[in-house]
Amino acid sequence: MPKITKIEVQKKNKERFNLYLDGEFEMGIDMDTYIHFNLKKDQIVEAQDMEKIQNYDQYRQAVNTAIQYISYRKRTDHEVIKHLQKKEVSELVIAKVIEYCHDQRLIDHNDYANSLKNTMILTTDKGPGIFKEKLREAGVEQIIIDNYVERYEAEQPLEAIVKVANKILRQKKGPIVKRKEKLTQSLIQKGYSFEKIKEVMDEMDFSQPEEELDGLLQQELEKVYNKHSRKYSGRKLINKTIEGLMRKGYKYDKIKGKLEESGIVDGTEEIE
Template sequence: MPKITKIEVQKKNKERFNLYLDDEFEMGIDVNTFVHFNLKKGQIVDAKDMQQIQDFEQYRQAINDAIQYISYRKRTDYEVQQHLAQKDFSDTVIAQVIDYCYEQRLLDNRDYANSLKNTMLLTTDKGPTVFKQKLVKAGVSPSIIEDYVRRYEEEQPLDDIVKVAAKISKQKKGPEIKVKEKVTQSLMQKGYTFERINDVFEELDISQSEDELNHLLQRDLEKSYNKYARKYEGQKRVNKTIEALMRKGYKYDKIKDKLEESGIIDGTEEIE
């Protein structure tokens, strides 16, 4: 039967050893594998022994890989499972590693959710829906997700969301109804619920002065009227202009007044 003839420390990693059987290199082993089997020179190892050593070494490699993966930032058990699966470790070994990580308190999905919550609330302007999506992607269980999404909503100050909405509204010019629509879309994309957005609009003033709206209407009228000149003539051109302006949120009577003010009667006029 094979005999261990040499065990030497690897040059590049003092925590690993090279194992030789009958003067031939057999495999590299982790220091924990070395200690676990109490390996020593002159020891006889049969096929069963070697299989146990190889299995344990795979387990130790997977543990080391998982620990390194977790060291960069907090991980969920699902993330660790996926990471190890990509490294071609067996399901059995992965399950053993997950158990080990829980025993050593290296994994805690509640702690992961709480940490992500705190980080996002401090560093982003995202709402609870985005937070929930990240937890789902990380494989957190529905019960934990429900609990921490609720906490996220409770801990995110309404004033902070109002500031986000105010910043968005300043970039959106036009009738109030359209500004509100665009702000709503932006907030939804950031992960806020309709209920929360309604709360925001109770605190947010998006009104614009009559002079500003008048100026915007004149600008948009000129753009639309000149645009439709390429395709339409006469009253058709006027009607298309009115439709375009109403889609932008302008009121019909305001549009009619502005058309008359601009001297547009039958669509044959040009606006400079």
């Protein structure tokens, strides 16, 4: 029957060993496998023994792969499973690895959600909606998601969101009514609810100096008028210009006044 003739430490990995049977290299094993089976030179190993050693070492390699993956940041079952599947680890072994990770508290979905919550609140401008989506994508259970989304909403400072909103507002151009629409869209995309957006907007100053609005209208009038003048003329051109400016949030009376001021109309024209 096969006998272990040599066990040597691998040159490139001191945590693994080369196992020789009857003078021939058989397989590599890790230290835990070596200790678990109490392997030693001159030990007789039958076929069923070798199968157990091989299976256990595959499991240990998968455990080490999972530990290394988790060492970079906290992970969920779903993330670890996907990672091991890419490494072509069998489903049976993956199940055992996940059980090991839970036993050793290497995977804890409550801890994962709490850590992600703290990180996102401190380092991003994203709202609870984005946080919720990240937890879903990571495979966190719905009951945990609901719990930590509620905590996220309670712990994210309102003044921090107002600061984000004011920054966005400064980047938007045009009449304040249009800027508020764009601000709402941006905050929704960042994961904030309509209720929170309203609360934030109640804290903001949306006043806009008349001279600023007048200057913006003049710039937009020139752009829109020149654009449509390539295709239209006369009353059609005027109507298209007015329609285009109204879509941008400018009021009809302001547009007519600016058209008259620019000499484009004489005050009698109306939109058809």
